[in-house]
Amino acid sequence: MGQPTWLWSLGALVLGLLLSAAAAFLHHQSLQRAEHTRLERLAERSFDAVENQLETCGLLVRSVQALFLSSDVVTAVEFEAMYANLRPGELFPSLQAIGFAERTDRPAIGAEPDGREHYLTVLVAPRSGNSRLVGLDIATQPENLAAARFSRDADRPVMSAAFQLVQRAGMPGPNDGITIRLPVFSGGPQPRDLAERRARERGSLAASFRVSRLIEDALPVEALDRFDVRVLDVTDGGDKQLYSENPTPTAVPADATGQLFARELSYGGRTWRMEASADRDDSAAAWLLPVLTFGIGALASALMATLAWSVAGTRARALALAKDLSAQYRESEERFRALNELLPALVMLARAEDGQLAYANQACRDRFSIGEDTRLVRLADLVEDMALRERIVAMADEPGAIFNEPVRLRAPGQAAFWATLSVSRIELGGHPHLLAVANDITELRVLSEELSYQATHDSLTGLYNRREFERRLNAAIAALDAGGPRGALLYMDLDQFKLINDTSGHFAGDQLLAQLAALFAGILPADAVVARLGGDEFAILVENTDEARAMALAERVRLEIDGYVFGWEQRNYTVSASMGVVMLDGPGLSQRALLAHADTACYMAKERGRNRVHLFSEDDSETTQRRSEMEWAGRIREAINEGRFLLHYQELVPLWHGEQAEGVHMELLIRLRDENGGMVSPGAFIPAAERFGLMPQLDRWVVDTALANFSRLHPSGKPVKLCAINLSGPTFEDDSFADFVLQRLEDYGVSPQRICFEITETAAVSNMARAVEFMQRLRSAGCKFSLDDFGSGMASFGYLKNLPVDFIKIDGSFIRNIETDPVSYSIVRAVTDIGHQLGLQVVAEWVADDRARDLLRGLSVDYAQGFAIHKPEAALCFRNQETVNRN
Known part of the structure; x- marks a missing residue:
């Protein structure tokens, strides 16, 4: 059934009027959004202007600092001349004075x-109007004094809190001011650390500004006309007002009555909050264009009322839909571009047909120095490797292709850098494009290479370490089992090396080992694998050789060492070595057996007079190995039965939390007295105990003894807050050991939260699954765990994410060299930062002096352990026993 024509016309008219009203309303909203955007940009420019003004003021102070760096003595005439040449008053109307305060122990006159x-x-300078500052002791102004000390310790510009300018006392207008300070050091290179900066400080250089004038001069004129601006100092948690255009300013909230823009500016150790508020424009002029829009829509509605309702309705809906889609597309594109402009990653969009860049975000343009016209650059040209370039170009014809690899990127005239590059082929507007995202990993690769080197090489000699040598030996055994050529293992131990250590010190012994390592390079084949296994023990793996050539090589090495004279502090030492040779001449060999045979052969060389080469044979093994095993196993078991093992302790101290008010943090160390009462070095019996499977028995003795005497460990009587106990790898692989610990904790009433077990990184990584299971079992009861010797054999920081530890203890070889070796310093800093990011506490061992302690404190290491902190001594429960043995 049809309806009257006028009814359809009336419906079309009403619809047109409603659409016109909606269009007028949307127009008004659009104008308001445009005004808001303009105000937002103006506010951002204002905030940037004030921030840039502070940076420029800091550069002014830095330029004056250069005068003091170039001269040990700066006279008043030179200072005034410098001020006259710089003419800072023209650039900084808010500048009140530039002054130098000399550091002294004498108070003011x-x-x-x-x-x-x-x-x-x-x-x-200038003296005019600032004469009252001469002789002023800034120690009487807490804000200025705090800024001076902070700038000295940080060696960067530091801004003080607002204070009353002395020279403007009694003058009209506001006299609130700030200072920007830099330290002045004595002549020489730039101080490297906190202690040197404090020692070489000559005084403090400061520029004082009228803060309200500084802020007002920085603000654009348009901002002053459009906004009510207020600046607050919120550094200390308060809202101290620094500047306001109105006598009694109030922040206008961002609601229907006004608009508020705010940002926090951080400079020189202080934080300012800037607020710019503007009233919403609801004047008649703001409604004029929307009203005009409505009038035009009403006229068009009247004309369209004569047409059929279906055509008019369809057209209106189509227009509304098109407008909505267009707005959504623009908003989506704006959001995409805004997000990508802020990303630190390099984002590029290239046309697939020619590879030219259609878009590059800000980080990418800055990194490759790309101008606004990105079409001048091709994506593939940024990749250094030609083969990878061809793969990226070929992706244009491969729908769904994805490229994700580490590559070296380079722009013309720039140095190449490593990055992870991800490229995927996408469709935009019906045309194929290549979307690329790159992240700079240069520093990560350098650090990874350094850590990889440290993981496979001995830090003293630069030779391979034991772990890497064992890996190479396993590879040679596998090659031999597969039908590869024969080889030989040479095992060398220096004769009477302990004499050098005892006579001239361990540093002299270290130097001898380093010199011998350099000597090997000139006498060994290029393909020989040389390693320091520990102490004065070296191993050489030679492949594709026979018995005669292996013995000749060993003899050549022995003769070279025998003819070497080591000089140290007016002493000369003759050096010799005993060497054992084992042939790799058949399948079915094992690494452990080869090393044991080589050790046996070396032992036989020493037994037969030292300074000789001995070739291993089965006959030697049957006699010597049996005697060695029975001797060490018997001595250790006898010592346990006779009670000749005892516990020493060494304290750890926090570097940041003051004294250990709540108790002592200590590590327990096992010691052995021989049959005559003399102390046996742990390095002598612990390797033997590990080798012959006695460490689990010793670890059980340590745990049982420590828990039974837990209240009698520290001689001061202080409670033990945390007690660290070392565990060997075979111990935590024992399925019953966790139950043993839990039972002893219950028997002796010791809180599990006060026990920390230390496991070496090498032992934990060698059997990751078993280590994690063992640690989780005891951690669920409350015990803590520490990863000991971290860095001595590391392959990846990724292990830390899989091991449930509470502490990591940095290997002492890095701490020993932290003052002289930049690589060791960087590794300690990296381990500390990553440990803290994982929520772990970091311990540094082998801290030998206060200088090392200060460096570690500067790196935010949590605990220190070493002779500079506390030398190991007998636990209280063993004091009487130790006295009896000495008597």
Whole structure:
């Protein structure tokens, strides 16, 4: 059934009027959004202007600092001349004065000596209007004094809190001011650390500004006209007002009555909050264009009312839909571009047909120095490797292709850098494009290579370490089992090396080992694998050789060492070595057996007079190995039965938390007395105990003894807050050991939270699954775990994410060299940062002096352990036994 024509016309008219009203409303909303965007940009420019003004003021102080760096003595005439040449008053109307305060122990004239540190102002420019500053002791101004000390410790510009300018006291207008300070050091290279900066400080250089004038001069004129601006100092948790256009300013909330823009600016150790508020424009002019839009829509509605309702309705809906889709597309594109512009990753979009860049975000443009016209650059040309370039170009014809590999990127005229590059083929607007995202991993690769080297090489000699040598030996055994050529294992031990250590010290012994390592390079074949296994023990693996050539090579090495004279501090030492040779001449060999045979052959060389080469044979093995095993196994078991093992302790101290008020943090160390009461070095019996499977028995003795005497460990009587106990790898592989620990904790009433077990990184990584299971079992009861010797054999930081530990203890070889070796310093810093990111506490061992302690504190290491902290001593429960043995 049809309806009257006028009814359809009336419906079309009403619809047209409604659409016109909606269009007018949307127009008004659009104008308001445009105004908001303009105000937002103006506010951002204002905030940037103030921030840039602070940076420029800091550069002014830095330029004056250069005068002091170039001259040990700066006179008042030179200081005034410098000020006149710089003419800072023209660039900084808010500048009040530039002054230099000399660091001294003497107070200001007329003040009583108090033994404190003072900073007396001796140089001021300009003198006019600032004469009251001469002789001013900034130690009397807490804000200025705090800024001076902070700038000295950080060696960067530091801004003080607002304070009353002395020279403007009693003058009209606001006299609130700030200072920007930099330290002045004595001549020489730039101080490297906190201690040197404090020692070489000559004084403090400062520029004082009227803060309200500084802010007002920085603000654009348009911002002053459009906004009510307020600046607050929120550094200390308060809202101290620094500047406001109105006498009694109030922040206008971002609602229907006004618009508020705010940002926090951080400079020089302080944080300012800037607020710019503007009233919403609801004037008649703001409604004029929307009203005009409505009038035009009403006229069009009247004309369209004469047409059929279906055509008019369809057209109106089509227009509304098109407008909505267009707005959505623009908003989506704007969001995409805004997000990508802020990303630190390099984002590129290239046309597939020619590879030219259609888009590059800000980080990419800055990294490759690309101008606004990105079409001048091709994506593939940024890749250094030609083969990878061809793969990226070929992706244009491969729908769904994805490229994700580490590559070296390079722009013309720039150095190449490593990055992870991900490229995928996508469709945009019906045309194929290549979307590429790259992340700079240069520093990560350098650190990874350094860590990889450290993981496979001995830090003292630069030779392979034991772990890498064993891996190479396993590979040679596998090759031999597969039908490869024969080889030989040479095992060398220096004769009477302990004499050098005892006579001239361990440092002299280390130097001898390093020199012998350099000597090997000239006498061994290029394909020989040389390693330091530990102490003065070296191993050489030679492949594709026979018995005669292996013995000749060993004899050549022995003769070279025998003819070597080591000089140290007016002493000369003759050096010799005993060597054992084992042939790799058949399948079915094992690494452990080869090393044991080589050790036996070396032992036989020593037994037969030292300074000789001995070839292993089965006859030697049957006699010597049996005697050696029975001797060490018997001595250790006898010592346990006779009670000749005892416990020493060494304290750990926090570097950041003051004294250990809540108790002592210590590590227990096992010691052995021989049959005559003399102390046996742990390095002598622990390797033997590990080799012959006695460490689990020793570990059980340590745990049982420590828990039974837990209240009698520290001689001071202080409670033990945390007690660290070392465990060997075979011990935590024992299925019954966790139950043993839990039972002893219950028997002796010791809280599990006060026990920390230390496991070496090498032992944990060698059997990751078993280590994690063991650690989780005891951690669920409350015990803690520490990863000992971290860095000595590391292959990846990724192990830390899989091991449930609470502490990591950095290997002492890095701490020993931290003061002289930049690589060791960087590794300690990296381990500390990553440990803290994983929520772990970091311990540094082998801390030998206060200098090392200060460096570690500067790196935010949590605990320190070493002779500079506490030398190991007998636990309280063993003091009487130790006295009896000495008597």
